[in-house]
Amino acid sequence: MVISAHALATEAGLEVLRDGGNAVDAAIAVHWALAVVAPWAGNIGGGGFLLFRSSDKAVHSLDFRETAPKASTPDMFATGPDHLEGRARQVGHLACGVPGSVAGMYALRDSLGSLPMERLMRPALDLARIGFELTEADAHDLNAKLELLRSASTRPNAFISRPKWSAGDRLIQPDLYATLERICRNGPSEFYTGQTAELILAEMARGKGVMTKEDLANYKAVWREPIQGEYRGLRIHCMGPPSGGGIILLQVLKTMELLDVAAMGCLKAATVHSMVEAERRAYADRAQYLGDPDRSTIPTDWLLSAGHIAQRMSDINPKKATPSAHISRGIPVKESEQTTHFSIVDGYGNAVSCTTTLNGSYGCGVVVGKAGFVLNNEMADFSSEGIRVDERVGAKDPNRIGPGKRMLSSMTPTIITKNDELYMVLGSPGGTTIPTAVLQTVMNVVDHGQSPTEAVSTGRFHHQWRPDSIRVEPQAIAVADSVELVRMGHTIVCRPPMGRVNLIKVDAHGNLEAGVDPRGDDAAGGF
Numbered sequence: 204m205v206i207s208a209h210a211l212a213t214e215a216g217l218e219v220l221r222d223g224g225n226a227v228d229a230a231i232a233v234h235w236a237l238a239v240v241a242p243w244a245g246n247i248g249g250g251g252f253l254l255f256r257s258s259d260k261a262v263h264s265l266d267f268r269e270t271a272p273k274a275s276t277p278d279m280f281a282t283g284p285d286h287l288e289g290r291a292r293q294v295g296h297l298a299c300g301v302p303g304s305v306a307g308m309y310a311l312r313d314s315l316g317s318l319p320m321e322r323l324m325r326p327a328l329d330l331a332r333i334g335f336e337l338t339e340a341d342a343h344d345l346n347a348k349l350e351l352l353r354s355a356s357t358r359p360n361a362f363i364s365r366p367k368w369s370a371g372d373r374l375i376q377p378d379l380y381a382t383l384e385r386i387c388r389n390g391p392s393e394f395y396t397g398q399t400a401e402l403i404l405a406e407m408a409r410g411k412g413v414m415t416k417e418d419l420a421n422y423k424a425v426w427r428e429p430i431q432g433e434y435r436g437l438r439i440h441c442m443g444p445p446s447g448g449g450i451i452l453l454q455v456l457k458t459m460e461l462l463d464v465a466a467m468g469c470l471k472a473a474t475v476h477s478m479v480e481a482e483r484r485a486y487a488d489r490a491q492y493l494g495d496p497d498r499s500t501i502p503t504d505w506l507l508s509a510g511h512i513a514q515r516m517s518d519i520n521p522k523k524a525t526p527s528a529h530i531s532r533g534i535p536v537k538e539s540e541q542t543t544h545f546s547i548v549d550g551y552g553n554a555v556s557c558t559t560t561l562n563g564s565y566g567c568g569v570v571v572g573k574a575g576f577v578l579n580n581e582m583a584d585f586s587s588e589g590i591r592v593d594e595r596v597g598a599k600d601p602n603r604i605g606p607g608k609r610m611l612s613s614m615t616p617t618i619i620t621k622n623d624e625l626y627m628v629l630g631s632p633g634g635t636t637i638p639t640a641v642l643q644t645v646m647n648v649v650d651h652g653q654s655p656t657e658a659v660s661t662g663r664f665h666h667q668w669r670p671d672s673i674r675v676e677p678q679a680i681a682v683a684d685s686v687e688l689v690r691m692g693h694t695i696v697c698r699p700p701m702g703r704v705n706l707i708k709v710d711a712h713g714n715l716e717a718g719v720d721p722r723g724d725d726a727a728g729g730f
């Protein structure tokens with residue numbers, strides 16, 4: 204089974220499985236295909252995280268997160284006319300980290316894949332060359348970024364080939380086709396030291412970016428030890444730093460395990476209050492302690508220890524909200540929410556959970572001239588001098604910008620086992636709302652007995668310590684429960700839908716069930 208943000212990417216993965224490929228082969232094909240059919244988040248100019256569980260029960264995680272160029276400094280976004288709004292770290296060449304996706308796909312193929320890269324790239328190559336029809340949502344998202352893509356990018360490029368896009372229009376990407384074809388022929392060195400690297404560097408020179416030849420040549424994807432925890436007898440496997448998502452998920456689940464959540468009820472005031480109070484404290488820990496594990500000592504084991512979680516959550520009042528100002532300090536980060544997640548299980552029992560991103564929709568808005576792909580704006584995920592919204596913690600901040608450093612992420616690809624057998628594979632886009640979307644989905648299945656479809660469709664809420672408000676999807680929480688939450692001291696803010704969780708669950712007979720989030724164009728397929 205494959206579930207991804209686009210039916211054509213899902214089909215690319217399924218074809219590979221039908222050809223005898225494993226879940227990793229399918230994941231590589233889906234990732235390349237998403238770079239073509241979901242250019243708002245699918246990418247070769249961005250990065251991500253992948254969690255893999257093999258049929259022999261070993262779990263591995265790959266970090267292909269972007270890195271800061273060597274010339275980056277903590278105050279690089281602290282000056283200039285746009286610094287207060289943070290525009291410079293969102294838009295244009297300076298916002299771009301060194302992309303990790305191409306290195307990531309080759310690291311996967313070389314260690315866990317079984318089919319040749321030419322086979323895995325074939326669907327993406329065809330889709331870039333022949334084109335594909337935009338959905339209503341695709342056209343809407345592209346139109347929303349047209350002005351940026353016109354002003355920030357080398358022209359011409361495929362995205363601005365029409366003044367306005369409509370559902371049914373065909374997006375053909377000849378420059379991207381040529382780039383993928385060169386990568387297919389020459390391998391990852393094409394992207395990091397070859398002609399594509401030269402095009403990226405020419406683009407940097409045009410837009411006063413700071414990424415150098417050395418930055419590209421030095422990029423490496425990194426295999427990391429996954430983190431894990433328990434929830435009601437299930438084993439939860441997640442990505443560790445530089446993603447903070449897994450730690451938040453495990454801390455909150457450990458706290459909720461002490462309560463009879465099933466009896467308290469789904470989206471009831473007492474349940475929401477307890478989850479929000481745990482989230483508030485977990486996100487405060489994230490802001491204070493998390494960053495790139497290769498550059499700072501990240502106390503992951505301590506953060507996940509029963510002792511720390513019990514102490515951290517010990518001042519939760521079951522009847523009253525704790526103001527976030529009373530919780531210890533750190534630097535909250537505002538993250539873009541346009542990421543994409545896919546989940547895959549193959550016939551051998553291998554599973555992949557992968558979240559990949561450009562950060563914002565269409566990243567920093569720069570299409571690499573003659574190469575046809577969009578660059579990320581992942582530098583915005585660092586905390587940055589000059590646009591802080593909280594007290595300074597200065598040089599101790601583990602998510603401070605530094606040369607070669609990976610920026611902190613919220614991506615939460617997750618694999619859950621029950622009695623040592625595969626049980627759930629899930630993840631979501633949504634920036635800082637990712638860990639809470641995954642959390643709610645897990646609890647919807649485990650505590651509230653919901654089917655995969657119900658679990659991903661149920662209304663969502665989110666609290667991230669700062670701002671001090673519960674953000675709620677329209678009508679997710681009943682009026683009486685909202686009134687009760689306000690009485691407890693919470694502030695509730697209604698906001699647009701959060702996350703697009705794609706969940707594969709294994710039922711008691713070993714059959715795969717799909718939970719496809721209705722908030723997007725996501726599509727499942729299986730055989």
Ligand code: GLY
Pocket residue numbers: 538539542560561562563581584611612613614634635
């Ligand atoms: N840029 C979104 C994330 O890394 O979580």
